Amino acid sequence: MRRFDNIDLRLLRVFATLAETGSFAAAQIVLNLSQSTLSTHLAALEQRLGGALCLRGRKGFRLTPLGEETVEAIQDLFESIDAFQSRISQAPTELGGRLRIGTIGGIINSPQMALQHVLARIVDQIPNVYIDLRLGVPQDLELQVAEGTRDVVIGPFARHAPGVHYVELCEEPHGLYCGNQHPFFTMKDADISKDMIDQARFSVRSYRKLEDLQRIRHPRASGSIVHMEAQLMMILSGRFIGFLPEQSARPYVKTKQMRAIKHNIYTFSSQHYVAFRNIDKNNCLINVFIDEITKNHRSTS
Known part of the structure; x- marks a missing residue:
């Protein structure tokens, strides 16, 4: 055998x-x-x-x-x-234990999704909780929660895995940006033609490559990233254009390190969810987390 x-x-x-x-x-x-x-x-x-x-x-x-x-x-x-x-998960026990959270990067400055405030309230309520927090890309996080290796995950999930419950959290607006060393930075939007956009080096999200290319009908990618921090570096190099969440770009726009390109045309919103498995709906730790992050979203909306 x-x-x-x-x-x-x-x-x-x-x-x-x-x-x-x-x-x-x-x-x-x-x-x-x-x-x-x-x-x-x-x-x-x-x-x-x-x-x-x-x-x-x-x-x-x-x-x-x-x-x-x-x-x-x-x-x-x-x-x-x-x-x-x-x-x-439903066995009687003292409220506590390990909470395995997975989230995309770049959300620390988002009022609706920043976990630092949520984590503070959870630890205050449950002093003996052990927080296991990891960053990942949407498709990996969705697979991890479906497999049960993460208890709860946050991100712009498109596939919606079977057996997983999704709670709408917020929409995150994105724009197309260039750095202050890029030729587009000093140009008026009206002077930036579609042909010029097509000739520019375009950095895409590796997990949304085709979507990014199709959004501006760009012929090719010249670079790719996984986390938004990496996209910031690509754009700030002055050699690439690329999509960024507006909240990630805002501090750099304010200090004139980057600017949005034709924001009335090249913009979209990404729906974010908090997700956990259906069989975990009675898990006390997960319920506390869901309550706190949805409460955080309502208070900042």
Whole structure:
């Protein structure tokens, strides 16, 4: 009998998504993974399980017998994990423990989303709470909360994973910016043509590359970032234009280190959510967090 100690749950979730979507192309979109990364994950799981899980070729995509059995076993496994976590989260205990929070970067100056005030009130209410706070990009955070490796996450989530509850938090306006060393900085908006925009080096968010390009119909990216702090550096270099949340750009606009470009045209708002798993709806720590961050949002709106 084969033993499967320490199988990465992420690999199982990736394969389950592949089986559900029925194609590598569709799974890439849902998981936000490249073809090579998806293939690597699949190969690693197949090696661990000792056989091919699916076939693809002229006849299209199909599961092998081992693949079909694995999908059914994955469903049973995750149902058992959810039941275990739900039972433990509702067990009687003194209010306290570990709260694992995940959030995007660049929100410290946002009145609606700045966590420093929320964390202060939570610690005052629950002195023995242990806060585990980490930064990440939206697709990773959404996957982490779905997998149960983060208890609650904050970000502009577009996919909406199954089994996860999303609470609307606020909309974050964005604009297109350049630094004071960029040729656009001293130009009037009316003198900046679409052709000039197309020729400018454009820094995109790596996790929203196509969206950023399509927003200004730019032909190509000349750089990419993950966190907004990195985007600030790219724009302040004076060699790139790029999108930034207005609240992140405001201090630098005020000191004339950057400016918005055609703000009446190149602007959009990103909806932010706070998300947690449906099975954790009775988790006391998570409920306290949700209450405090929504209270913070209402008081600053």
